[in-house]
Amino acid sequence: MVISSLPIYEQFKLKYPSKVTKNRYGKCLVAKEDLGRGDVVQRYEGFILDCYADVPLNEICYALAIGTDHYMIVQSDARYINHACTPNCDIDQDYYVVTLEPLKKGEELTVCYNEIEPEHKGMTYFWDPRWSFTCHCGSANCIGKIDKYTVYKRPMNVTEW
Numbered sequence: 001m002v003i004s005s006l007p008i009y010e011q012f013k014l015k016y017p018s019k020v021t022k023n024r025y026g027k028c029l030v031a032k033e034d035l036g037r038g039d040v041v042q043r044y045e046g047f048i049l050d051c052y053a054d055v056p057l058n059e060i061c062y063a064l065a066i067g068t069d070h071y072m073i074v075q076s077d078a079r080y081i082n083h084a085c086t087p088n089c090d091i092d093q094d095y096y097v098v099t100l101e102p103l104k105k106g107e108e109l110t111v112c113y114n115e116i117e118p119e120h121k122g123m124t125y126f127w128d129p130r131w132s133f134t135c136h137c138g139s140a141n142c143i144g145k146i147d148k149y150t151v152y153k154r155p156m157n158v159t160e161w
């Protein structure tokens, strides 16, 4: 059941300094201009479902977990943001995608799909095997197979802006 829908995103689309394009693996989102640290580049917007079984099959890979039992079917261009094990963007509490470092025009924007806070280590979170994939991000701490939520080893200050 759809329990809420965020405002139509189209009217805000132009204000984000990002655009959808393709890399060698498929669609991706890149910076439309040079960016600083802490810049908003997109927002996750879409329908929120309170039951995972209601997620349409063709949207499984675009379902964003909201808390532990709600899912957003992302309709904005944020759905094309790819994963990286050392991402250059993060998602804030209002679902805005914010840069973690200065970026050049044309650079691909990435977030980490499966990171949990160190204090949540050991907790089990639902992971649909259909979300799993092999990561090609190339970063030094790439964990390869993305098939569960995990705690990443990286400097603590990287996720603060």
Ligand SMILES: [Zn+2]
Binding pocket: 084, 085, 086, 135, 136, 137, 138, 139, 141, 142, 143, 144
């Ligand atoms: Zn990786």
